[in-house]
Amino acid sequence: xxxxxxxxxxxxxxxxxxxxxxxxxxxxxxxxxxxxxxxxxxxxxxxxxxxxxxxxxxxxxxxxxxxxxxxxxxxxxxxxxxxxxxxxxxxxxxxxxxxxxxxxxxxxxxxxxxxxxxxxxxxxxxxxxxxxxxxxxxxxxxxxxxxxxxxxxxxxxxxxxxxxxxxxxxxxxxxxxxxxxxxxxxxxxxxxxxxxxxxxxxxxxxxxxxxxxxxxxxxxxxxxxxxxxxxxxxxxxxxxxxxxxxxxxxxxxxxxxxxxxxxxxxxxxxxxxxxxxxxxxxxxxxxxxxxxxxxxxxxxxxxxxxxxxxxxxxxxxxxxxxxxx
Amino acid sequence: xxxxxxxxxxxxxxxxxxxxxxxxxxxxxxxxxxxxxxxxxxxxxxxxxxxxxxxxxxxxxxxxxxxxxxxxxxxxxxxxxxxxxxxxxxxxxxxxxxxxxxxxxxxxxxxxxxxxxxxxxxxxxxxxxxxxxxxxxxxxxxxxxxxxxxxxxxxxxxxxxxxxxxxxxxxxxxxxxxxxxxxxxxxxxxxxxxxxxxxxxxxxxxxxxxxxxxxxxxxxxxxxxxxxxxxxxxxxxxxxxxxx
Ligand SMILES: Cc1cc2nc3c(=O)[nH]c(=O)nc-3n(C[C@H](O)[C@H](O)[C@H](O)COP(=O)(O)OP(=O)(O)OC[C@H]3O[C@@H](n4cnc5c(N)ncnc54)[C@H](O)[C@@H]3O)c2cc1C
Ligand SMILES: Nc1ncnc2c1ncn2[C@@H]1O[C@H](COP(=O)(O)O)[C@@H](O)[C@H]1O
Numbered sequence: 001x002x003x004x005x006x007x008x009x010x011x012x013x014x015x016x017x018x019x020x021x022x023x024x025x026x027x028x029x030x031x032x033x034x035x036x037x038x039x040x041x042x043x044x045x046x047x048x049x050x051x052x053x054x055x056x057x058x059x060x061x062x063x064x065x066x067x068x069x070x071x072x073x074x075x076x077x078x079x080x081x082x083x084x085x086x087x088x089x090x091x092x093x094x095x096x097x098x099x100x101x102x103x104x105x106x107x108x109x110x111x112x113x114x115x116x117x118x119x120x121x122x123x124x125x126x127x128x129x130x131x132x133x134x135x136x137x138x139x140x141x142x143x144x145x146x147x148x149x150x151x152x153x154x155x156x157x158x159x160x161x162x163x164x165x166x167x168x169x170x171x172x173x174x175x176x177x178x179x180x181x182x183x184x185x186x187x188x189x190x191x192x193x194x195x196x197x198x199x200x201x202x203x204x205x206x207x208x209x210x211x212x213x214x215x216x217x218x219x220x221x222x223x224x225x226x227x228x229x230x231x232x233x234x235x236x237x238x239x240x241x242x243x244x245x246x247x248x249x250x251x252x253x254x255x256x257x258x259x260x261x262x263x264x265x266x267x268x269x270x271x272x273x274x275x276x277x278x279x280x281x282x283x284x285x286x287x288x289x290x291x292x293x294x295x296x297x298x299x300x301x302x303x304x305x306x307x308x309x310x311x312x313x314x315x316x317x318x319x320x321x322x323x324x325x
Numbered sequence: 326x327x328x329x330x331x332x333x334x335x336x337x338x339x340x341x342x343x344x345x346x347x348x349x350x351x352x353x354x355x356x357x358x359x360x361x362x363x364x365x366x367x368x369x370x371x372x373x374x375x376x377x378x379x380x381x382x383x384x385x386x387x388x389x390x391x392x393x394x395x396x397x398x399x400x401x402x403x404x405x406x407x408x409x410x411x412x413x414x415x416x417x418x419x420x421x422x423x424x425x426x427x428x429x430x431x432x433x434x435x436x437x438x439x440x441x442x443x444x445x446x447x448x449x450x451x452x453x454x455x456x457x458x459x460x461x462x463x464x465x466x467x468x469x470x471x472x473x474x475x476x477x478x479x480x481x482x483x484x485x486x487x488x489x490x491x492x493x494x495x496x497x498x499x500x501x502x503x504x505x506x507x508x509x510x511x512x513x514x515x516x517x518x519x520x521x522x523x524x525x526x527x528x529x530x531x532x533x534x535x536x537x538x539x540x541x542x543x544x545x546x547x548x549x550x551x552x553x554x555x556x557x558x559x560x561x562x563x564x565x566x567x568x569x
Contacts, residue, residue, distance in 0.1 A: 010483075071487075073452075074461055098482045102464040105452030108418070114533040115417065117447045131537065136445050137351075140342040143445070144538040155448075185461040185495075189488040192479070199484035205568050229568060247502055248485075253338050253443060254362050254501050262568045273338045276443075280542070283566045285559065296548050301562055305553030317556040321569060 003029045004089035006080055007038040007052055007060070008099055014040075014048055016202055017095030019055045019163040021156050025093045026056030026166040028123045032091075036168065037061060039083045039175070041068050041076060046172075053170020055163065061087075061175040067184055071099050075183035077106035082177050084111055091123065091130075096155040097201065104155050114147035117155040138253055138276035158201060159259045159282070194248045203232035205262045208251060208278075210236035212267020212288065212307055216244035221311045222266065228318045234258070236268050252277035267307045270295025287311065326380040326471070326493075328371050329433040331424055331450070332364040332399050333414070333442040334392040344539045351444075351539075358392075360399050362506075363439025367497075369504035370469065371437060372403035378471065381405050383431070387414045387423050393522060400517040401509035407520060412527035416534045417445070421453030426528050428458055435476075438498040440465050448498070455496035463489055467502035 003025045007018045025036045038057040040049075042064060049060050063079045080103060084092055092107055094100040096118060108115035114129065120142070121133035131146040135157065200206065207226040213219065219233075226233045233249060240250035251258055253276035263281035268274060270286070270293055278284070279298055286299040287310050296302045303310055336342070337357040345352045360368070371382050384399045384407040386392050396407050410423045428436060436458075438451035448464065455462030465481040474493050479486045481500050509517070551558050563569055 071482075073464065074455070077452075077456070098465055098480075101448045102452065102462075105417075105421075105449045106456040106462075108449075109421075109453050109456035115447075115449055115453075116534065117449060135542075136539070137336070137342045138338075138443050138446060139542065141344075142540050142542055143536055144540070145534055145536050147534045149533055182459060182461075185491055186463065187490045189477075189490055191482070192486040192488065194485040201483050229563075231568075248481075250501065257446075262563060262566055276338070283568075284545075285563075286548075298545060299548040300545065301551065301559065302548045303551050303553055303555070303559065310553050310556065313554065314556040314559060317560040318569070320557070321560045321564065325564075325569075 001034050002037045002087055002089045003034060003091045003093060004080070004084050004087065005036060005038045005057065006092070006094045006100060006103065007040040007057070008095060008097060009040055009042065009044050009048070012042065012044040012048060014044070014051060016163065017097050017100070017158055020158070020161050021093050021095045022052060022055040022057055023164040023166060024122070024156055024161040028091070031122065032125065037087060037089065039063065039080055041079065049170060049172050053168055054165055056166035056168050057170050058168040060170055060172045062172060063175050063177045065177060065179065067179055070188045072184060072186050072188060073099070073102040074106060074186065075179040077103040077110065078179055078183045079177045081107050081110035083175055090151050092153045094153065094155045096157050100155055104153055108153040111151050111153065113151035113153045114149040115153045116145060118157045119154045120157050120160040123152065123154070135280065139279045140276070157259065159261070194246070198230070198232040200232045200234055200249065200251070200256055200258055203258070203260050205229050205231035206234050206258060206260045207231045207264045207266070208234035208236070208268060209239070209266040210268030211238050219245065221315065225311060225315050225318070228315065228322070236274055265295055266311060268295060269293050270298060326374070326378065326434045327432065328374065328380050328382045329385055329428060329431070329436045330364065330367050330371050330382060330399070331385045331436070331438050332368070332395070333361045333439070333444070334358050334386060334388050334395040335361045335442055335444045338362065338443065348538050348540065349536055358395055360395055361439045361442050363441060363499050364399070365402070365506050366499040366501060366503040367437035367439055368399055368402045369507045370499065372507060373504055374471065375403060383408060385410070385424060385427065387412055387420045389413060396522055397517045398509070400520050401513040402507050404517070404520065407522045408525060409522050410525045410527050416532040417447045417449035418453060418533045419530060421450045421457060422530055423527050424450070424454050425457035427525060428454065434493040436460070436494070436496045438496070440498045440500045451496055451498040458496070460494055460496050461491050462496035462498070463491065464498040465500040466497040467500050469497060469503065
C-alpha cells in the first residue's frame, strides 16, 4: 500500500500543483503509516526528479513511451492506473489542473475506486474507507463526504495545501507501460499558448478588472500593476464577452475558478457568479467607486474610490516599496 | 449523426445556498432550478451541428420527476427526444454508470457533457462515462468541428489551448467557448411541452460516496477599509500577505 501522486510535467518541468500534491500526500501518508510514490510521463532531468524526492516521493515511476510524449488523457489514465495496481496503491492524489481533472475520473473507474474532486482537507480514515472535505456549490458550501470503498482517487484543489519540503529517497524507476490502441485514439495536434505571461490557475497573485474600467484602452495600468506584482491578469465575464480582454482571462462561475493568495478586483461589482470563481482566494482586495458594491462583503481590504486615481497611486506605492526593499 | 447531451438539474446561479435541518442536503424551498450553464454550451453547440449538418439529439438526465421542467427547458433549446433515468443522482459514479448503461443500448456518435455541474463541481461524470464505454474523451472542449467521421477540437489546458483530432464516436465536456448560449424561442418552448420524456428504471447499483455534512464556508473577518490615498498602507498589507 502506498499513496500515488500524478506528477505532471510540462516539457520536463514539474510545477507548483505537483509539489502541493506531494506535500499533501506526505502528510496523509504519515498519518496512515505509508509512503508516497510519484508517476511521471516522458523525460525530465535528474534535478527535476530530485525535486520530487525533496517534496516527499520515495519512489518515482517514469513512463517514457514515444507515443506519450504529449498529454493524451485516456492513455495517461491507463498508465497511472497500471502503476497504482502494480504497486497496490490504495489512494491516488491528482493535482486539480486541467490535465489532472481530465485523467482522474478515468483512473477512478479503472481502479473501481471512489472519487472526490476539489478536496481541501487531509484524507482521514473512516471505517473501511475515508472521509474528506471539499468545496461544493461553486465555493458557496463545504461538503464533508465519505466512502466505504477502500480505494480512493482525489483531485486536490489548487492552493489548498502549502508546498513543504519533506525529503524522501526518490528512487527513480523506469516503468514499462504499453498503451493500447484504444488509449491512443486522440491525436494531439498543437498547443496554442495564451498570450498572458503568467498562467491564471497557477498564479499566486491575480489583478482583475471589470466593466468599471470603461474600455479596453484603459488596461495599461492593470497590466503595469500586474507586472510589478508578478501577477496574472483576469477579468469579469462581460469584459471578455465584448472582447475588451481575451476569453481565457474570464474568471467566475462560467470562467476559470481560481484561489490565489491575493486577488485584487478593480471596477468589478462582485456579482454572485463572479464570486463563484474567486471567493476562495486567501486575501481579496476590492477597489470600487461604489460603497454599496456587493464585492465589499467578500473583501478583506477595500478602497472606495475611482480606479483611475487609486490604481496609478497604487503603482507608485509599489514602486516606492520596491525601491526601498 | 446521433448526439446525446447529458444535463444536470442545478440551483440557479444566483441562489443563496442554504441547507436542510440535518445539514446534509440543499434546502430546496424557494430555489429555482436550471439546466447547468455548462450543459447549455453543449446544447447550443448540438443545436448548431444539427442546423449545419443534421443530427438527431437525445437529452438525458438522471433524476426524479422534479427534474422534468429542467429537461423541458433543455428540449426547448434543442432536442428530438428526452430520457430520464428515474433515480436520485447522489454520486457521480452512480450517475455515470446509469448513463453508460443507457448509452450502450444506443449508438451515439457524440456524447456531450458540461465541464462540471455547478452543484458538486465534480468534473467527474463525463470521464467516467467515457471510461465505462471505452471511448476517447476530451474534457474542457472549447470548440468542435466535425468533418465526415473526424472531429477537430480544442480544449482548455493550463496556460492555453490544445488542438486535438479524433474519429467519432467520442465523449466531450463543454467549456465556455464551445458555443454562444442560445435562448429558447417560443416555437421551441411550445414544442418542448409536448415532446415525450421516456422514463427508464435505473440499474441497481450502490452509491460509492455519502454526504455527511454541508456547511457554509467560514465568514470573512470583515473588510478593512482604506482611503483612496492610502495606497502605501495597501502595499504594506500586501507585503505582509507575501505578495511582494
Ligand atoms: C449564468 C450566468 C453566469 C455568469 N458567469 C459569470 C462569470 O463566470 N464571471 C463573471 O464575472 N460574471 C458572470 N456572470 C455575469 C455577472 O452576473 C455580472 O453581470 C458580471 O460579473 C458583472 O461584471 P462587472 O462587475 O465587470 O460589471 P458591472 O456589474 O457593470 O460592475 C462594474 C463595477 O465597476 C464599478 N465602477 C464603475 N466605475 C468605476 C471607477 N471609475 N472606479 C472603480 N470602480 C468603478 C461600479 O461601481 C460597478 O460595481 C454570469 C451571469 C450569469 C447569468
Ligand atoms: N444527474 C445527471 N444526469 C445527467 N447528466 C448529468 C447529471 N449530473 C451530471 N451530469 C453531466 O455531467 C457533467 C459533469 O457533472 P459533474 O461530474 O457532476 O461535475 C454535467 O455538466 C452534466 O453534463
